[in-house]
Amino acid sequence: MIDWLIATIPIIKSVHIAGLIIWCGGLLAMPMMLGRHRPADTADDYRQIRHATHMTYTICVTPAAVITVIAGTWLIFLREAFVPWLFAKLAFVALLVVAHAWIGHILAQIAEEPEHHQPPKAIYPVIAALVPMLVILTLVLAKPALDGITFPDWLLEPRGAQLPFDVPSR
Ligand code: HEM
Structure with a gap:
């Protein structure tokens, strides 16, 4: 590979x-911020807390997630990391993205029904985010061989079939 790319x-x-530090830290902090959403607070306090939670999610945690995924995708190609632990890691990244979307959904519900919506107990979104985080960190730092995971032959061999369109030779 070209030297400057390396x-x-x-x-x-x-x-x-x-x-990922900002993304993961944010995903753990958001449920605690959601826990501060008490409709019994004065309307002004409640509006301020909702605004702070919304801004944290939209201008900090979500952009950090996007940057993490883009940089990680670059690293796959730069490090040529086409290995089983990476694919296992990506499955858990998908779960982390689901936890991220769930927290966003709770925020949207709070915005739509500010007077009535009760956020779930902080412990549930914390667990939903923390479990995939810990598994991802274990996979990426231990880089286990995961030799037991095999792929069917039909996924590893050319099928010899013709594509339904012409592919330029160069
Ligand atoms: C789509 C999302 C992601 C992709 C495509 C991705 C991909 C990668 C790749 C290819 C590497 C380089 C591995 C190497 O140098 O051998 C890496 C490093 C790393 N990733 Fe990710 N990653 C993603 C998300 C995450 C998340 C969410 C976390 C943590 C919760 C994470 C934690 C790490 C850490 C700690 C390293 C450094 C490992 C080392 O240098 O030994 N990644 N990532």
Whole structure:
């Protein structure tokens, strides 16, 4: 691979790690912020807390998630990490994205029914985010061989079939 591309790996990895710290920290902090949504507070306090939670989600946690995913996708190609632990990690990243979307959904419900909506207990979204985080960190830091995971032959061999359109030779 081209030398200058390889030289960018530490930078992209730093961006990936900075992004995931903000993303994961935000996903753990958001449920606690949601816990402060008490309709019994004065209307002004309640509006301020809702506004702060909404801004944290939209201008901090979600962009950090997008940056983490983009930098991680670059790293797959730069590090040529086409290995089973990476695919296992991606399955748990998908679960983390579901937890992210769930927290966003709770926020949207609070915005739509500010007087009536009771957010779920903080512990449920915390667990939904923390479990995939810990599994992802274990996979990426231990990089287990996961040799037991095999793919069917038909996924690994060319099928010899013709594509339904012409592919340019160069
Ligand atoms: C779509 C999302 C993601 C992709 C495509 C991705 C991909 C990658 C790749 C290819 C590497 C380089 C591995 C190597 O150098 O051997 C990496 C490093 C790393 N990733 Fe991710 N990642 C994603 C999300 C996450 C998340 C959500 C976390 C944490 C919760 C995470 C934690 C890490 C850590 C700690 C490293 C550094 C590992 C090391 O240098 O040994 N990643 N990631």
